[in-house]
Amino acid sequence: MDIEAVRWAESGQALEIIDQTRLPEAEIRLQLDSAEATAEAIGSLRVRGAPAIGIAAALAYAVEAARAAPAGKAALRERLPRVYDVLVSARPTGVNLRWALDRMRGVAEGMPDAGAEAIAERLRAEATCILEEDRAMCRRIGQFGLPLLPENARVLTHCNAGALATGGIGTALAPIYMAHEAGQGVQVFADETRPLLQGSRLTAWELHRAGIAVTLVADVVAADLMRRGMIDLVIVGADRVAANGDVANKVGTYALSVLAKHHGIPFYVALPTSTLDTRCATGAGIPIEERAADEVRRGFGTLTAPSDVPVYAPAFDVTPAANITALITDAGVLFPPFDRAIAGLAADTETEPA
């Protein structure tokens, strides 16, 4: 597993991403040496997935600090707020983006007496920490999820919650990569995931590249696969999880949860605990973004519907906790009742030594 969607460039003077807008046609690595270039890459979805975006922003923040430091502390203190603003505006709804940038800013502000080079050095270390923590988080999700996969498991997934969305081996795909590493046999059915086709463009690409058996299907085929007994379990990622275990994720997730329940197939959601939003009591409190009509009417450059026909295009849907078999987190697998399991996790975290 060496995809590394976001990493340091060899020079150490830039970060490096896989340009996801060029997939699956070509695997192009881009070096980004400024906040502006990184913001452009985030805004145009060259780098995507909440964890990967947060990492990219943190690395870019450190890159900018290293560039400004030689000019002295005043120059650094002047540049960093601008860097923060440029990056945070790249994806205004990105929770991980803001979280990573706040963490970087906190480090810089916590060193009022340090010199410019020391601050830049410390920021570089902090960005590396954010990247490494994400990698470790992915592997923990993989380890906790692994026992849920039978030998030669046939897994259905939706959208992309894989290596391309994180600094490591992904969230929903982490147990799959670990099963493959362990040589226990695993086969994946990837929903293409309309309208933006993250399943075909990204998930099929990264699994295929990793040598894992993957079969691409149109979204409507999932139910047929289940009816034919070709699916042992479903694993998807999560955009946000409410205190009661309701999950907001890419539109289409809810349908899969109903279909899995109907066919007696386990339905798992993989997520870092940072995705838990205990301020939302239930999924009803999670706002759902609507996407542009032309993502459906002109999917990939071609007009495939009347140009002025109305479209309803929610980006996400909400899967009720009752449809979920377990939540696979980096702190362990949570089983129902989820409200208690999630509250317990929050309590553990609060009483943990810092």
Added chain:
Amino acid sequence: MDIEAVRWAESGQALEIIDQTRLPEAEIRLQLDSAEATAEAIGSLRVRGAPAIGIAAALAYAVEAARAAPAGKAALRERLPRVYDVLVSARPTGVNLRWALDRMRGVAEGMPDAGAEAIAERLRAEATCILEEDRAMCRRIGQFGLPLLPENARVLTHCNAGALATGGIGTALAPIYMAHEAGQGVQVFADETRPLLQGSRLTAWELHRAGIAVTLVADVVAADLMRRGMIDLVIVGADRVAANGDVANKVGTYALSVLAKHHGIPFYVALPTSTLDTRCATGAGIPIEERAADEVRRGFGTLTAPSDVPVYAPAFDVTPAANITALITDAGVLFPPFDRAIAGLAADTETEPA
């Protein structure tokens, strides 16, 4: 309603179709004056939908007869078998296509003593009959289905079982057109229907053109609409219906049936009785065609998946009778138990005067 996907050209020397490969971009009518041109149009999906294909073949057969007749009876008798072969090969699995051609051939063969012009005249009348019977069939489905739609019904449909698939107002869309005609208010949600997007390219186009409120959705959005209480009923067409009421139809139909059942929403299948195949005891006996992988991998003219990733692409799936609220046929609405209702219908038909 004046779409008329297949009709006589004004000259009477050709048939005229809407070139469905040009939709939704442009509404182009093509005149087809030979079996070869018609076979090309069928093979390249310029005309599609089982009833529409049968009608096109019948009209083309009559056109060829009219062209051959002036050269005398021998020329006519020589040409017609070739016409049959060219047309029947255009879509080898087309049940309606073969049925329509067998009917035309039967008429020709039933007139051993007639002259060439008389045969050609009779074939023209027979082709017109096939077209008019289809139009009447559509209206009967519409009339029988209409009472199932509440005032201001919000109907979800999948694929295209509309005017573009028939000589008239369609099958699944017939009750919707009738409700609109009756001014009782109706709103349609059209699944885009991957991989070939018949929902966005054809259903959204024809309803939009007819002034019926239609909203296009990606297939994965249907479940979310149901959960939000935005769907009153589902109506789909059928490719083939077994003796027990199991329905083979465009892949994705089965998922909708499970989702509708889960949400307590009526699920209707509209079909001409000619779609009943009582030789198939259950849906398990219906063969399912697999489509080319590139319909998914290069669906929009662009490569959207690794070019060599395996794809599972069934054209149809089977919806069990237990998930179906009623079958809307041109002979009336059938309710469960479908095996008895269908057997009763077959018995009625057998005892009917010819």
